[in-house]
Amino acid sequence: MSKLAAEFVGGHLVAAGRLIDDNPKTALEHARAARGRGARVAAVREACGLAAYHAEEWAEAIAELRAARRISGDASHLAVMADCERALGRPERALKMLDDPMVGKIDPASRAELLIVVAGARRDLGQLDAALAIFERGGLDTKHPKPGSNRLWYAYADTLAEAGRTQDAIQWFGKAASVDYDDETDAADRAADLL
Incomplete structure (x- = not known):
């Protein structure tokens, strides 16, 4: 991932992390944006899965967490x-x-x-x-x-x-x-x- 892409992804992940408890829908939007450029990074997929979980998007959450596990092996x-x-x-x-x-x-x-x-x-x-x-x-x-x-x-x-x-x-x-x-x-x- 290029430095510019990494900064973009990192910025969206930070925003998702800050918003996940108070505004999970917006946190999910940020996590999805990060996934758009960092889909092969386990931490991005994990963040997207957890944001989807908090936003009660159950099917998306499980799909993202499965993808994160496939990439990282973390259960x-x-x-x-x-x-x-x-x-x-x-x-x-x-x-x-x-x-x-x-x-x-x-x-x-x-x-x-x-x-x-x-x-x-x-x-x-x-x-x-x-x-x-x-x-x-x-x-x-x-x-x-x-x-x-x-x-x-x-x-x-x-x-x-x-x-x-x-x-x-x-x-x-x-x-x-x-x-x-x-x-x-x-x-x-x-x-x-x-x-």
Whole structure:
């Protein structure tokens, strides 16, 4: 890529990054502009996929994230891809993401998000016991919390509550609250509401 093209692409990526939370549609326009000149760059395709995800353009998001993965080999966005499948009404495809051979190589926070999304797909299908089993498959080690444990334990507690296991839900909301250092969740409030 020429220096001029790189500056163009970089400028649009910076704009997309700044706008993604407050104005995802405009962020997506910038990401698409960057893709127009940098389609062979994994970071550009990743940015376009994440902008599309935030703009709720699910099919475009999954296509872009797949392209980014083909280019880079990075599987860190499996959870986002699975969530896109759920949003497109295809929870069965979301379930398959957990069988991806790269799952064991993604970072703990990304793996926690994948477990949450796949368990959510099971919930979409009305399979609460299977959703609980997904959580139990990994990430419930309270002696060794990892990045993302607070959200994982919160989702587990929420699923327990939906399954009518109130006492277990209270305990897990409490455990989620104990490692929620940035107040990402309302775990303590949820536990109190169930008492």
